[in-house]
Amino acid sequence: MIALRRFFYEFSESFRIAYAQIMANKMRSVLTALGVIIGILAVTLMGTAINGIDRGFENSLAMIGYDVLYVQKWPWANVDDWWTYRNRPRIKTEYAEQINKIIESSRTTELVVAVPQNVHIKTTKFGENQIQGTFIMGTTDEYPLVAQVDLQEGRFFSSAESLTGRPVCIIGYDIADALFPGISPIGKTVQIGNAQAQVIGVLTKQGKFLGLFSFDSQIIVPIAFSKKYFGETENDRVVVRMKDKTRVLEAKEELTGIMRRLRGLLPDQKDNFSINEQQAFKNTIDPIKSGIALAGLFITGLSLFVGAIGIMNITFVSVKERTREIGTRKALGARRRTILMQFLIEAVSICLVGGVIGLLLAYGLSVLIAFTAPDFPISFSLDLVLVGMITSVLTGIFSGFAPAYSAAKLDPVVALRYE
């Protein structure tokens, strides 16, 4: 009990002394803290960038859909025998209908619905404004079942419009922004390649992730329309929604079986199609992502390390300067851990002050960046504050320990005689 009480008294006394010490050496403390400020600022900004990349990545995954399988000619993973894939027959959009029939007749299916996608890149125009390389996707009215479709304005096309291939389209936020600056695009007719379609809906802004594809710059049209005017392509695919995203393997197996049946493959023949899902995509991206994070944190961590050396240096100086004081304290009954704690608290205090200032600066900068460059992937979070504070404390302990230990170990006789 008394030991615990003594610890608290010594602890608060150490804080009082640390405060007095910092106040008595303002310039020195500020300069030393500057190293930590820069270090924490760098690490935290890197943290916001990693956060931002993560979030952008998650957004992209959400766009792809967590519970959907893509039947495509090419796998998403890297391939080395390019030629065999090149020679695969393309995925016909009619498969979607056939798959749906099989799903309907099956009782134990893992699948919900299959939706075809006929994809093209075209130049789009409205009046004077034009966009090259717009991503055009022909699909059915069931598309909202396999992807996230949030409309800012208007509506999606109906089943009748889909079947008859009515010249209507839903445009992404960036398309609306570029082709119809300041006016509502609904009801306007937009030129897509050599065809024309009336805008009936506008998607809400989804934001983009670094260079990855964004749905903000795509146009969705009925598949009958896109096939009629632009034809079928090598990139056509069928997107199939699963019942349960935790049973991906079973769903994949079932879909593979259906596709082999449709393709009429014999048991000894290899699949001539690929079933892709976001996990495969994740598997490719994850190492890159963590590579960026590691390299970034290592480099910014170096600046924090330099800051820590500054703290260590100044704590050594402080111990040297106050050798007599240490001797006096020991003569009055301070034990080793009391002295150790006192100097650790001093080092940690400077680091904490530096850390708080660094975090404030990082927050300010992230707000500024978000304001001036909204597409830059940056995201400040409460986790970062916590991590930043813990890092500052650890930096203080790390850099303060050696000098504090040397102070604690001092022989009181030598320390008292020190000039």
Added chain:
Amino acid sequence: MKMERQILRPKGNLVIRIEGVTKEYKMGEEIVRALRGVSLSIHRNEYVAIMGPSGSGKSTMMNLLGCLDTPTSGKYEFNGKDVATMEDDELAEIRNKEIGFVFQTFNLLPRSTALQNVELPLIYAGVPADERRERALAALESVGLGDRINHKPNELSGGQRQRVAIARALVNNPSIILADEPTGNLDTKTSADIMDVFESLYMQGNTIIVVTHEEDIARHARRIVRLRDGLIESDKMMLEEDFVKV
């Protein structure tokens, strides 16, 4: 008011018992034998001066008495406890509870007030804040500094600083007050004042050990132990005619 010598030594319990103590230091290649077998006993409510020229082992003696250091060989019992073989932190506890130090250079903490300086040993003893303040105030008042409690050392005169240091030495009710050249940095007048403080502390029943090389200062004590070349040269009770009234 002539007093008999015997009346001047109404000795209480044994506080310090040193027997055959030696202390050796390594100075480079050479071994320095600072103490070569010293035996000494000090009882409660004695007023002892330890004297000697430089190199006599006086400082080493003071470090050992103050439990700042341990002997190379020999016995040292403090209030019956064997301190010769104690570890650092155990010694720290003895210093905190049993010994009040007064230094030549005062050794006050520069950024703490008089009150905070006096409270420091109580912090290390784990005394609660209220009681700490009360006892520190009482100690400061007993040395006549009740009106200077919130002054920092640089706002006090040399004599006042030494009074704060004495208050700090007193505050934890130690078994001995150990003063190392307490007037070495003070002028004659202030020195006399400080010696008066020690005198009144002695009269109140405290045990006082003063380490000094000044005869004038030593003459305030009731017993003078002289060291030379690491040995006790003489150990005399003061006769009343030698005893100066300041």
